[in-house]
Amino acid sequence: MEISKDLLGKVIYTNIDGVVTAGKIVETEAYNGRYDKACHAYQKRTKRTEIMYGQGGHAYMYLCYGMYNLFNIVTNTEGLADAVLVRAVEPLEGIETMLQRRKLDKLQKRVSAGPGILSLALGLDKSHYGEDLLGNKVWLEDANFNYIDSEISATPRIGIDYAEEHIDLPWRFVVKGSEWVSK
DNA sequence: GCAATGATTTACT
DNA sequence: GTAAATCATTGCC
Numbered sequence: 676m677e678i679s680k681d682l683l684g685k686v687i688y689t690n691i692d693g694v695v696t697a698g699k700i701v702e703t704e705a706y707n708g709r710y711d712k713a714c715h716a717y718q719k720r721t722k723r724t725e726i727m728y729g730q731g732g733h734a735y736m737y738l739c740y741g742m743y744n745l746f747n748i749v750t751n752t753e754g755l756a757d758a759v760l761v762r763a764v765e766p767l768e769g770i771e772t773m774l775q776r777r778k779l780d781k782l783q784k785r786v787s788a789g790p791g792i793l794s795l796a797l798g799l800d801k802s803h804y805g806e807d808l809l810g811n812k813v814w815l816e817d818a819n820f821n822y823i824d825s826e827i828s829a830t831p832r833i834g835i836d837y838a839e840e841h842i843d844l845p846w847r848f849v850v851k852g853s854e855w856v857s858k
Numbered sequence: 859g860c861a862a863t864g865a866t867t868t869a870c871t
Numbered sequence: 872g873t874a875a876a877t878c879a880t881t882g883c884c
Contacts, residue, residue: 704865713865715880723880741877743866760865791866801879834865860884871873 678750679705679759679848680827684820687746687764689813691798694772698764698787698797699820701853704832705846706747708756713838716756726805727756734806734813736799743791744800748808748815762833762847763788765855766796773797789857826851833857 680703688697706714708727715737716724726735727749735747735758751757764787766773773796777786787796794800799813806813829845836842849856 721881737865738879740864740866741879745865789867832865
């Protein structure tokens with residue numbers, strides 16, 4: 676779960692049709708393919724979850740409820756299906772573009788505080804499934820915003836009622852005091 | 859081949 | 872607070 680905390684403060688960049696947008700990660704959730712029922716790759720390797728079993732550093736896009744794309748970062752190595760879901764970012768670059776995509780006229784929390792709308796704002800969709808996060812379309816940068824433990828809150832995850840005994844695992848990490856985390 | 863459902867968001871009662 | 876929108880993937884027939 677160390678990687679989940681490391682990702683807080685990192686910056687996601689996307690270059691969609693030549694338009695660059697970026698956001699600082701302020702909320703993540705960890706998923707473990709071997710022990711975690713909430714993970715899509717739990718005890719089953721399918722076509723959809725295939726990317727999680729590969730080398731880390733790639734994007735796993737998941738279309739949820741037919742309308743929202745969730746953006747995950749594959750974190751482990753070949754054969755180990757671990758990933759981190761990015762739930763919220765703080766807009767940094769291309770804010771105008773994000774507002775347009777979200778059909779809003781001014782900057783507010785609703786722009787990127789949520790796993791589905793975050794992908795919307797950054798222009799991510801399932802066509803980015805398996806995208807290399809060191810590539811020139813979608814990539815991560817270390818912006819020296821590393822947080823220490825006392826600045827991070829660990830809480831149970833959200834929207835995984837079906838995961839039974841794993842519902843209460845404190846694998847959701849948020850930056851304390853950030854205005855950009857989801858509700 | 860077909861029916862069931864979800865790592866959500868938004869709008870409306 | 873509750874419900875609808877909406878579709879790729881999954882699992883079973």
